[in-house]
Amino acid sequence: MELIAYFKALIDFLTFYNVILMAFSMTIGIIVGALPGLSAVLGIALLTGITYSFDTTTAMIMMTGVYIGAIYGGSFASILINIPGTGSAVATCFDGYPLAKQGKATDAIIAARLASFIGSFIGFICYVIFTPLIIRIALSFTSAEYFWLAIFGVFIIGALNPPDLPIKGWISGLIGLMLSFVGLEDIGAYNRFSFGIPQLTSGIPWVPLMVGFFGVPQIAKFIRDTKEFEMMKQLKKTMNFLRIIKQHIFGIIKWASLGVGIGAIPAVGENIAALVAYGVAKKDSRHPDKFGTGVIEGVMAPEVANNSAVGGAIIPMLTLGIPGSPPTAVLMGALIMRGIRPGPMLAIENPAFIYDMGAWIFWGTIMLLVIGILISRPISQVLKIPPKILAPLIAVICVVGTFSVSSEIFDIQLLIFFGTIGYIMDKYGYSPGPLVLGFVLGPLTDGNFRRTLDLAHGNPLALINRPISFLLFLATMLIILNSFPQFKRVKSHILGKLKRTKHVLQN
Secondary structure, eight states: OHHHHHHHHHHHHOSHHHHHHHHHHHHHHHHHHHSTTOOHHHHHHHHHHHTTTSOHHHHHHHHHHHHHHHHHHHHHHHHHHSSOSSGGGHHHHHHHHHHHHTTOHHHHHHHHHHHHHHHHHHHHHHHHHHHHHHHHHHTTOOHHHHHHHHHHHHHHHHHHSSTTOHHHHHHHHHHHHHHHTSEEOTTTOOEESOTTOGGGTTOOOHHHHHHHHHHHHHHHHHHHOOOOOOOOOOOOOOSOHHHHHHHTHHHHHHHHHHHHHHHHSTTOOHHHHHHHHHHHHHHHOSOGGGTTSOOHHHHHHHHHHHHHHHHHHHHHHHHTSOOSSHHHHHHHHHHHHTTOOOSTTHHHHOHHHHHHHHHHHHHHHHHHHHHHHHHHHHHHHHTTSOHHHHHHHHHHHHHHHHHHHHOOHHHHHHHHHHHHHHHHHHHTTOOHHHHHHHHHHHHHHHHHHHHHHHHTTTOGGGGTSSHHHHHHHHHHHHHHHHTSHHHHHHHHHHHHHHHHHHHHHHO
């Protein structure tokens, strides 16, 4: 029955308007991903404001196209100028740019395109298979499980952003949680932290916060970076890619599986998936010493993983209401603005949306291959735009996108306020990713925490007296403890003893 519903959604998508709309948004997404400093997060955040007056289907087709396109588009700048267009394309630099220096930029770009297509398609298959299963599991969740799932998401992304000092990521996530508490709370409708400002009674608007924390710091970076990049010379295709795919088919399946799995972990996303897949590809290679000198697997592994992570990240966003990555956090905010609340009840309240999302991912995957072929050469010219010209253009888009949601000057003031804070945080190494996730998960954390305690008459043990909530509590504590050097030393000591004991028993 579900397969029939997916098939119907795939057929219903095939109108001239939808196809043109997906092609247009895919092109925009690739350009956004290819421009150093921009990202899928910023692209979706800007579209949230620009498409506010559009119907839900039109807006979501555009956002899905930009999302998939931006993750792929990041490979262009990585290969051609050794600067990742997106965070998910960092690992693509390692072998993509050395290939370009060898005159094999075209080969690297084609490899990235095919890998992105394969990864995105496998992500779609996993979306179709696992979404209904996870929804059935999620329907058994209580408020305690949702509270710990949200807390787990904030702390795990905090531990990874930045990886050198997790406390910065946690501070950023907690700031996002506190910002989400502004306005009327869900249970008693009390007005909190609005400081007498009427516009804050309904909470902090989503778009000014998103664009402020992501857009303004990037504009500042463009202004500071006056260097114009020299493009690498591209030669004709020299590799037989069908043979390469055949040789690495098992590796591709492994990289895609890693991408889907890591993407589905709340708040981890495409960046980590790409780096992990690159490390696995290097570990499994017969010639690991050649990685970093220009091997085609070094381009394919991260591109397969980061695109398959798109489907993986959307699964927990729709089924649990927990974004799998920063872009899906923005996507979730856009859905909530339109009255669609992701979570287990989505299958009951709006079941058609799940099938429509599958159709958008599928046709976005097909369009990625088509538009990727057509845009490869022109995109190289876009990358030549000097940062000093690009920065004002992005600034105008940020302001227009923010103002277009409610036509309020107050939103522009919030944009400036959050942009200033975002610039300071960025300067001192505080990532906006955990903050955005904390802002999205704040209502889920706050409401479910108080609901659990109310039902248990204030007994805090109610938060951990069920198996799943207790496991999520332990996982959260493990993440926190694992960030302290003392715990790492103790853990290494215990693991060392266990290994020695195992060795003695075997002998």
